[in-house]
Amino acid sequence: MWFKNLAVYRFSEPFTLAADELAKHLQQQAFRSCGAHDEFSFGWTTPLGKATETLVHTSNGFMMVCAKKEEKVVPASVINEMLQEKIEEIEALEARKLPQKERSRVKDELIFELLPRAFSFSRKTYAYIDSQNGWLVVDAASPKKAEDLLTLLRQSLGSLPVTPYATGLKPSLVMTDWLLNHTAPKDIIIEDECELRSQTEEAAIIRCKHHDLSLPEIKNHLDSGKQVIKLALSWADRLAFVLDEQLAVKRLKFLDLIQEQAAEIETYDEIEQFDADFSIMTAELANFFPRLLELFTTEGQA
Incomplete structure (x- = not known):
């Protein structure tokens, strides 16, 4: 797990x-x-x-x-087709146009009928x-x-x-500085994916995947005022992930060091395997979370 x-x-x-x-x-x-x-x-x-x-x-x-x-x-298509037929039937029978409130009631009754x-x-x-x-x-x-x-x-x-969890520094500003000025801490490696957003009303977004983020074109976007709102990172050769501006971790991968540790544990059934994986994962994340928070404080930028 x-x-x-x-x-x-x-x-x-x-x-x-x-x-x-x-x-x-x-x-x-x-x-x-x-x-x-x-x-x-x-x-x-x-x-x-x-x-x-x-x-x-x-x-x-x-x-x-x-x-x-x-x-x-x-399916919405089924509901809409049957609803239209039902409305036409009622309107023809009663010689009047159904108001919106009654149409909604007929729709609710139809869904109730279809649910089983x-x-x-x-x-x-x-x-x-x-x-x-x-x-x-x-x-x-x-x-x-x-x-x-x-x-x-x-x-x-x-x-x-x-x-x-909250941090002292705004994550998007910290990640922008890492990418623009090459200031990522030693245990953090910037990988090949990012998402940039302009600060204008249009909020234009640039998405880069499998891309060398050190190229001048990325710097040009950052110099023009765009900020990093998602960034692919790896930590201490143990975890790889995409971090967003809310500090949500997406597409988390436990790297070879962790997988090798898991492979060394001998298990005999599904429950033992689940338990072993859960133990390794939680222990690893217990070390990672304090460091993640520290990265977004003034003290953690070294």
Whole structure:
């Protein structure tokens, strides 16, 4: 289990629940499949899939949880076609034009009628709690997916005192300086991808992939006032990722040093493999997060 995207939050108060206590809270909102007329269902499921029924997986003090969302899909084209037929039928029968409010009601009734026959799809969002260091980490590529999990966790616990981690310096300005003036710290390597945005009303965006970012054309864009809002980086030959202006980590890769460490651990089943990977990943990220925050302070620029 290797996270690919990181939305990182800090607890403003110590998280004191043990794993079994946390599991009891989550059980109140355990995932249940959609009923016939439910548009979606959202709740907690086991991080280990069918291998176990526990809602909280623990390793070395880290606690992993998993939220599952199932949604019914009724194609818009099907709804629109049937809706038009229904409206025409009613208008012909009653010899009047349906107002918008009634059209909306007919549409809602139609969707309710179609839901039992609709296809469904589901997705899982994983997160873990590092209570010792005060982190909550969500594997989510979008802020909405992360916020959905936080909302569910907040409902399960009654409260969730977390905030996105903040830094002393604006990340976009720091990354712009790294790229423009070659001032990245020694343990940070700038890779071959970036996204630049102008500060004008048009907010023009330049995206570069598989590109030498030291070329003059990149400098010209920065000299004209564009700022770095995404930058591909690697850290200490251990992690590679794309960092954005909100300090969200995207497309995270654990490099050879970490993968070799994982390969050396002998495991005999799915649970042992999951546990080994989870232990290595969380230990690595526990070292990475303080350094990431430090990079965006005055003291961390050396």
